[in-house]
Structures are given as C-alpha cells and as structure tokens.
Amino acid sequence: MADASGDVTGEGDGLFHNDTRLLSTFRLLLNGQHPALLSSAVSQDNAFFTANLTNRPLPPLGESSMPEGVIHVERRRFLWSGRLHERVRLTNYSDIRTRLPVQLLFGADFRDMFEVRGQSRSRRGEMQASQCGTDCVALRYHGLDQVLREVALSFSEQPQRLTAQHAEFEVVLPGRESWTLYVEVGDASTQPSRERWRGAAARTRWSLRAHRRRGARVRASGRLLQAWIDKSEADLALLTTELPTGPYPYAGIPWFSTPFGRDALITSLQTLWIDPALARGVLAFLAAHQASEISTFRDAEPGKIMHETRKGEMAAVNELPFGKYYGGVDTTPLFVMLAAAYARRTGDLAFIDGIWKELVASIAWIEDNVARHGGLLSYARGEATGLANQGWKDSHDSVFHADGSSPRGPIALIEVQGYAYAALHGMALLARRRGDTEAATHWDGAARRIARKVEDEFWMEELQFYALALDGDGRACRVRSSNAGHLLYTGLPRPQRGRAVARQLLSAAFASGWGIRTLPTGTSRFNPMSYHNGSVWPHDVALCAAGVARYGEREGALKLLDQLFEAATFFGMRLPELFCGFERALGEAPVAYPVACLPQAWAAGAVFMLLQVGLGVQIDAMTPCVSIDRPLLPTGIASLQICGIALPQGRLDLGFRRVGSRVLAFADRGPPETVLRIDVRL
Template sequence: MSEATRDDETPSAGTARGQYSLKSGDTFVVCDAFGDIRGGADGLFHNDTRMLSEFRLDLGGKPPSLLSAAISHDNVLFTSNLSNKPLPPMGERATPQGVIHLERVRFLWGARLYERISCVNYGDSEVRVTLTLRFAADFRDIFEVRGTPRARRGTLHAPQVDADAVALRYDGLDGVTRCSVVCFSAPPDRLAGDAAELALVLPRLSRTELYLEVGPERVQPSRERFRAAAAEARRAMRKRRGHGARPRSNARLFNNWLERSRADIALLVSDFPTGPYPCAGIPWFATPFGRDGIITAMQLLWLDAGLARGVLGYLAEHQARETSSFRDSAPGKIMHETRKSEMAELGEVPFGRYYGGVDTTPLYIMLAGAYAERTGDEVFIDRLWPSLTAAMGWIERTCDQDPHGFLTYAQGEKGGLLNQGWKDSEDSVFHADGTIPPAPIALVEVQGYVFAALRAMSRLAERRGDEDAAEHWRHRALAMRKAVEELFWDEELSTYGIARDGRDTLCRVRASNVGHLLYVGLPKLWRAKKVIRQLRTAPFDSGWGVRTLAMQQARYNPMSYHDGSVWPHDVAFCAAGMAHYGEREDAVRLLGETFEAAVHFGMRLPELFCGFPRATGEPPIAYPVACLPQAWAAGSVFMMLQACLGIEVDGRRGEVRIDRPRLPDGLDRLTVHKLDVGGDTIDLGFERIGARTVAFRAGGSMDVRILAKV
C-alpha cells in the first residue's frame, strides 16, 4: 500500500503458515492455512478494531496436520482441510495419524464470522478425541496492531461464560463498548473464558458437525443459519462481480487471472449510499482511500464506469471544507484516508479523515474527466461541478504559492505523512547522493497529474459553455507542461528527475515516477522515447515488471517498500504510458511479465513484491508484509490489457476507437463481452491473424461505431 509509512515492527500476516483473507462490509478476517488466528497481524477486525486476536484449533491436544487450504473462486468461503497427528490412547489403543479428516469452512456476513467444523473418522474403529478451540479478543486498534504505541487503553472486561457462549467485552476510551460473543451450536463439555473443549466420539465413517459464530451479540448457531447466511453472502458477491464488461480469451490460465482479479476487486468493494467503492487492501488498508479508489476506478473505467461514479460520489461527499494541519486538510482537498477506529475517533492518529495526499485531488479531477468521456453522463458531472471547481481551486491556490507553479507538499504535523505521493515511505524521495531533501517537495508525476486535471477541467468547462474558464485552464496546462519540461528534464540522465525540493534543486534520481508522466502524455515525443528506452533496460525491468527505482541508484534496495520493489499498479502505469506514445509492444511485454508473476502468486497479485532480477527457474520473491488482496494490484491487468488493445470508449459519441491492437503472447483470441457504450451494449472481438491483431464486432448493438486502426 502506498498510504502509510511502514514501520519495521509492522507484523506480518501469516507469513510462515500462509495468509488467507475474507472481507464483508466493514469486517475482515486474516488467518493462516489452518484457519487459525495467532496474533501478529492475524485477526477478525471490524471497523479497524481487532475483535478476535486468537482462534486456534487443536485435536487431541495437538495442532492438526495441514492437507490443503483455499479461498473459493468467488472469494466468499475459506476452507481448510486438516488431519490428525498420532493421538495418545483414550481407551484400548492409540489413534494413528491420518484417520480423522477435519474440515473448517468459514465466511463473513453481516459483521459476523460463521464457521462449520466437520470431523469424519476414516479409521477401522471408533475414535474418541478431544477438540479444543482457544480464543481471545484484545480489541486492539489496527494502528496498535501495526506497532503504534498508546499511553493508555480502555477497560478489557473478564469474559462472561454461559453454557454455549462466551462474551468478550471492551469499553473504549471513545465511549464505545465493543463485544465479541463466541457462540456454539452445542454446549461444549468444558467452556472457559479462553477455550472450549468438546469430547467427540466418532464411529467409523461418521460425520460430526459443529457450528460456530462470532459477532456482537449472542445467537444460536445452526446448520440452517450457516446455509442461509452463506447463500446471502454468495448472492451479494455475484451481484458485485456481475457489474461491467467481461474480457475472456482462449487461454485458460489468463482467464483465471482475469477472473481472480475481478473477484478480488468485488471482495474489496463496499457499498455506500454514493455507490460502490473499492477499499484499498487487506489487512492494513481495508477502508476507503482516495488515491487507491481513484486509480482502481481508472483501471476498470473502460469496462465498468459504475465503479468510477461511486468513487467520485464518495470523494465529493468527503471533500475537505476546513483547514487543519493535524489532518493536512484545506478547503477543496480530496480525502486521502478514512478510519472508524478508536484511535482515529480520539484523535490519537490523524487518519479518521485525513487529507495528506498531494496527488489525490488532481487524480480526482482526472477521473471525473475520464468518466465524462467514457459515459457522456453530463447530469452527474453537473452535480459534481461544485466539488470539481473546489478541488481545482485548492490546486491553483497551492500552485500559486510556488515560484514555478508546481503543486508541492510538506508534512502538516508529526504523525501525518512525511511524503505524500503514492511512494509515501520516508526514504522514497531523495537526492542522487541519498540525502533526504527539504520540503516543500514537488514530485514529477504529480505535476503530470495537475497537467491532466487542468486539461480535463478545460474540456468539461468547454462543454458547459464556459469558454473563459476553459481557456484559463488550457493556458495553465500549457504553462505546467512548459515548466516540467524546463525544470525536471535532466539531459545527462536522459530522463526526468523524481522531484524538486524546497531549495529548488532537482532530485536527479532514475525512478518509475516517469511512467506516470508518460501516462498523462506530458513529455515531448523525443524525450518520451528516451524515457521508454530506459524503462526497458535491466536496471529498471526486473523481468517481473518495472522496479520503482533503477539499480545503482542511491537507496536502491530490491527488498524495500518503494526503493527498488515492483508494484503491479506502477507497472500498469508504465505500460499504459509506453502505449500512449505508440510503443504497444512494450505494453504487451510488461503484461506478459506481470502475468508470469501472477502465476507464481496463485493468480492473486500482491500489493508489491521484491525487485530482485528474474532468475531461471526461480519465482518472484514476496514482500513479507504486502497487502493481499489489494485493489489496484488486482486492477493492473485491466489497465495493461486496455493498453495492449489500444481501446478508447467514447460514450458521448457512441463509438469505440481502437488503435493498432496487440494481443498478449499466448492469446490468439479475446472477446470483451457486454461492453457498454453510451447505453448500448456490444461484444468486441480481437483475433490474431499472422502478425496482425484485428478487431471486430462480435455481437450486440449495431448503433455503436467501431473505428479501428490496424
């Protein structure tokens, strides 16, 4: 995630035993392959508070053996298949290893965890065994879990134990009482405040089931409740996955990647009154973030404009209206992050509603402009217009404070973010010798976003008939392009520097930020070609995608968060930027590299992974505390696929423009099913014929124009 600086003490989520995540609304769970919650970063969380910090299962006093673990294709069910280790005798003889099959099936729905534990005895005689479930709730704020210390906490009450339920309760300093009630479908033989024991008698081939629920109040778990809630959860997920067009190819593995990515985005989407919004990632960022929501919506815009509409509506509603150095807010600024946790509510951290992202506001305007082009939805843009002009007002006021007209940032107060671009770790912006530059900082890609936002506002104003405003913003866009070309280009490096600092000195560092500059189309063609040539080279291209920082640069570390790692969404920006300048084969190559990385990660791309050079026979190396799943990592395939196919959808004109499409390697055919174009729907086909890829109407409305250039 780019949203908060990582701490060396940030715990890892299930690294040794695997990490498995589920989410529903404001509730998510992270466990290991056994289905166990063991502390660290594991837990059942609701509204950024850990409601279960331990949930471990033993069989006969021993942890079971793992057979397999998986998340269902629709991201609703987690299943762990386990077996017994050799058990001591509870009668005439001991139970040998591998005769008891233990299955844990779990899902979330309605702020509750549902679980079914099934035991089947495949031995040659009756088995007696004790099943033990250990549980605890520390009710720690997610910032505490990540390592932020607190001077004091609220009151953790002693567990309240009944025959078939245990209530765990915490009174927060914010005046909110938080409860986790662990409920059993049958009374355990022994139930204490931290453990339940069930003495099972398992005849051969018999099946015994236990149903558990964990939620804010006591209920009576049952098979019927489990089945009914699971059906509701799956229906809701199907509805979310059903939005937008669906690409499908002739390659099974590639289709698996597409479907897993769609499922991950659907998992992370929360429904608000303003519409759907993709939360950023699990475990650390399972909440709305401005930048992440915008970029994910951009990645999906050509397929699903509804997500962009939901993101724009939510961010307009949460736009800053006051100035606060603690929250880094100012009127017109777009939200960076929102939290509901105890520490956020008390102001112990500024992230209850935090605005410390310098790029979120121009990205918001970029998305609005792209949404208008994609859909022709002038009514929604009219409703959004006061928010857009307020956002542009903040940008212009801030740019006017810089002698060159750049959009800069500086940390508001301690506790907020030191760096406020997408690379927001404390060491991600530096000079060629590795020294940290003084604020205020002007990031190169942020100026590109401002350039694109000004152009978007100019086009929107022109359509509204406001020629004066359109000309004003058009003039500022040209001035921004001129300033970036003059003050960020470094002829010796043959690329753009990463930033200018508070002393008006260029940070002469080769970094992937320039890929974002290509994406918005700011560089002159001959300079863009030089940048693209660098991004192709081994110092940048790891073989699994473009590194955030080129090798041999100061602070380069392939295991770092932002200084040499590979971020799939960043690779997607680079690929789309290369395609913007006609280098579509580069987009194909980067999509291929990212796909091969996805195969090694089980078709679920993490937030980032290490930037070590690709070695024959070796997989990409995981970054230990990466979010998984993560929205803009899942969305990267769709941005890169659009770059390869050269698709632009114009809903206002009712046409699809296709510029020199290329199919990724290994694909001969691809169809985009049910693509909405200005209210009409078409199926768009692509097929490789010799060295060319041709596009054609595969079905749907004949009213949509297809303008294709081979």
C-alpha cells in the same frame, strides 16, 4: 487473517472489523494437540476458506487406540454481514468408536490496527467482565473513545465446559460417522445452525458474483491468462464494499482494508473501460468527504480530497490523524482526472453536474497550491504526525537527491505535475460541455503553464529524463524513477522527450524481468528489497505501460503485460501489492516482499489497464465512438473477447483474433452503426 490451519495466533493475524482486532486467538485442538495440516485454500471466488486437517494419535477408548490420520477435520469459513461463520466437521474414517476432546481456544485483545502493526500506546481502555452463557460467550472492551466494543462467540452445540478463554466438547464418534459444529462470531450472540449457515453462505456467494457481473467480462483463449483475469475480478469483488454512495474498492488486506483516496482513484482508472460504475461510486464518496476547513493535524485544506479514513480507537481519540486524513498531494488532481475520464467514458453529465461544486473546489485548491509554490503542485506536511512524503511513494526515504541526501520541503513530485496538468485539461473539457468557454480557456491555459514549467525545470538534458522532484529551494532531485512513467500516462511531455523516457523505462536498468522497478540499478538508494526504492509494484508497471504506449512503445507495453502475467503464475494468479526488484533468474520465481498486502485493489486492477493498453481500446460516449488502435494480444493468446461493454446506446461485445502476424478486431454484437461509430486501425 489466519494461518494455513485456520488458526489465529495473535501475531499479525486476527478477525478485524473497523480497524479493530476482535479475535486475537482462535485455535482448534483435538485432545490438546494441533491437528496435522493436509491442505488449505481460498475458493476461486474468495467466498470460502477451507482447511483439511487430520488427527494425531489419540488415547485409547477401552482397549483400542485411535491411530494417526483416520479422523478428517474440515474447517470451512466465510464472512457475511459483519459476522464470521465457521463449520467444523469431524469424520471418523475408521471402524473404531472413539472419544475426541475438541477444544476451541479464543481471545480478544481489541487492539487497534495500528497497534497490531507495531505502534505503541501510553495507555489503553479497559477490558470488561466477560459474559458466559450455556452456548455463547461475550468478550468486551471499553475504549478511550468511550465506545464499548463487544465480540460474541456462539455455538450450535452446547459445550461441556465454556469459559472466557475456551470451549470444550466431548465428542463420541462412532466409526464411519461425522459430527458437525457451527460457530458464529459477531457483535451479538445468535443460535448457529445448518440452516443459518447455508442461507448466509448462499448470500455471500451471490453478493460476490453480483460484484463481478456489474462490468464487462473478459474471456481469453489461454487458460492461465483467464485464471489471472478471473482472480483479479474476484479480488476486486472481495475488496469492494457497497457504501451509501455506491461501490468503493478498499485498498488492501490486511493493513489497508478501508477507503483510501489514491488507491481507489487509480483502481477506477484501471477498470473504467469495463466497469464505470466503480468510478462513479468512488467519485461520489470522495466528493462527500471533501475537506472544507484547514487542519494542520489532518493536512486538510478546503477543496482537498481525502487520502485515508480510519474507524479505530486511536483515530477516534486523535492519537493519529487518520480518522479522516488529507495528506496526499495527488488525490485531488486524480479525483478531477477520474471525473473527466468518467464523463468521457459514460456521457453521464448529470452525475458530473451533481458533483460540480466539489470539482470546482478541487481545481481551486490545485490552482491556489500551484500559485503558492512557484507554479508547481507541492506538499509539506502540517505536523510531525502526518506523512513526510505525500505522493504514491509515501515511505520516508522515497524522495532524495542523487547523492542520497534528503530534500527540504515543500516537494514538487514529477508525476503530480502530470496529474495536475491532466486535471486542468479535464476540467476544461467538462466546462466546454457545460457551455462555459471562458472557464475552459482559463483551465487550458493553466495546464499549459504547468507543462512549460515541467519542461523547463524537471528535464535533465544529459540524462534524457525527468527529475524525480524539485525541493523547497527549487533544486532538482536528479534521480531517474518510475514516477516519470506516470507523467507519460498524462501526456504532458513533448513527443521527443516522451519517447526518450519511454525507451529508458524499458531498458535493462529499470527492467527486472518481472516488470519495471521503481528505481533503476545504480541509484544511490537503490534496494530491491525496499518498499519504494527498487521494488516492483504492479499498478506502477501498468501506468508506466500506458505511458510508454502513448509515446509509441506499444510492443514494450505488451512485454510488460507478459512479464506481470508470468509473475502472477508464481503468486497463485494473484499479484501482491509489490514484490522485490531482484533481476529475473532462469527457472526462479520472483522474490516476495514479506509484508505486502494480498490482495491489493490496484494490483488486481493492473491486468485490466494492461489489457486495454495492448488492445488499444478507447471509449468516448460523448462522440459516441469506440476506437481500436493496432490491437496486440498477449504472447500465446489466440483470441480474446470483451463481453457486455456498457454504453448509453446499449451493450457492445468486442472480439480480437490472431491471424498470422496480425490481430483482427470485430464487434460481435452492439448498437446499430447509426448510433455508435467503431473505428479500427490495424
């Protein structure tokens, strides 16, 4: 994380690895001055950052003074295999020979990510003596967790002066000539060179391209829509790390560049139809890290699925519970939901057999929790260090009564009941495929009981909506919220009630013009600038769109796609984690939320869920059948193709074309009809 010039200033920026800031200062100066910024950008595939700078007036060499704007400075950098690679190239576009004192200032505070975010600590580890060579320097820190952390800076040219704080080069640059410096920053010193730079750069670009080519590709006739799709693909590729268990999308940059359970599960649901391999990697990782013991500090209970894992010093010494933390009430049912959806999408029952023990443990935790909390899946943190609210709206003030007062726990959130309902039905489906009809009947019955409980206790007849939550006294938090859209996504509500909720989610109270707000205007804690109480979250909008479409509001769901698309054009075709929920004004951009993660995995995945909802595509590899139900294209888009949909029977290409007022669907290529059935309803 750096500013537009490529400098790290020590505020919220830096070079981070495993939740530790390795570089807290990294600044380029010419003769002690900051170069003037011309432009900077990240490449479309997220591989490279490039800043174009120029000199301010330089002191004379002999009798001539170097004027401003004749030295071009290009800083180009990328990350590969745990190392920062940077190339600094100076080009003299004048005919005047000049001497340029070039300084690189650097420093490492080795602060934990939570310290950078503002967490205070009573004590820290100790900085160790730095080690300086002729062309490299190593900075070191011994943490309270007894881990020695080291960062080494290596230079392709030998500096005239090198200390633990800066490297200085005296560059004599003839007219019309260039000078290049290669810098590497990592855990050990190296010998940077043009060859090392080119080789690592090629591998970086190849790796990102391989991630993008893993799933089906989406091709739209509209240039701007295609740019949004391409950037979303590139962001998911950037955030996806290859773990021993398979690909895993880290949640977001900068604060959440680590495995999160909820974020990865929802991202996988968003992209399952085009890239099931991501879901498989997420399921395998979360199954391997399932809780097996009780810990109130970590909010862990046997069978629960992980919410978050961290590798920094503060987590290692238990200053915070997030080394491996289970304080998410929704991750466990979402894990089971995704497993059932993955099996239906791929027919990969062998993989399901491999994680069956973990699925059974997860559903047992759900049923035990439901039994302990009066028939509803509920949460209450074990210790004060844990998260107070443990649904996706996990800020401290996101759950409240209609008068604004805070409820007493345990809390049963409305969307979590839907997840539990879908998880139980999903387990019943998998059990039937495994020939266990007795277990399937049991889980179907448990799902129906939760549905009845929700209809009886959450429905607010006078508001024609579901309450946000029930508190520990069984009192409803009589607040309308976007959480109910997630309930629609699971299919729990009765048809009439579901349609009533869908209409309200699309109404002016929820609508910002850029998507559905998390709360409607007029709610006691409504604040369009808040994190969860009136803002717009793209992933939330996508789940609500899928929910309202399920209850007949297809056109409304398409309108939400159009609105997020228009919002993306103001954010450089990259939707942030969230943005403010102010009402849309003619000619004005959506208002950014100042500390939103960018990119964020489930924000990047939103476009793919929205497209699936609009196109009406469902893939069932168990049948096997691909169904297309009354496809709709985004406004202004004449045609769209989905190329290379992976099926057990082979690859399938689908095309959609607008003809008059209708959208026609067709298969461009695919397995023989005797192997795969394609049902189209126009």
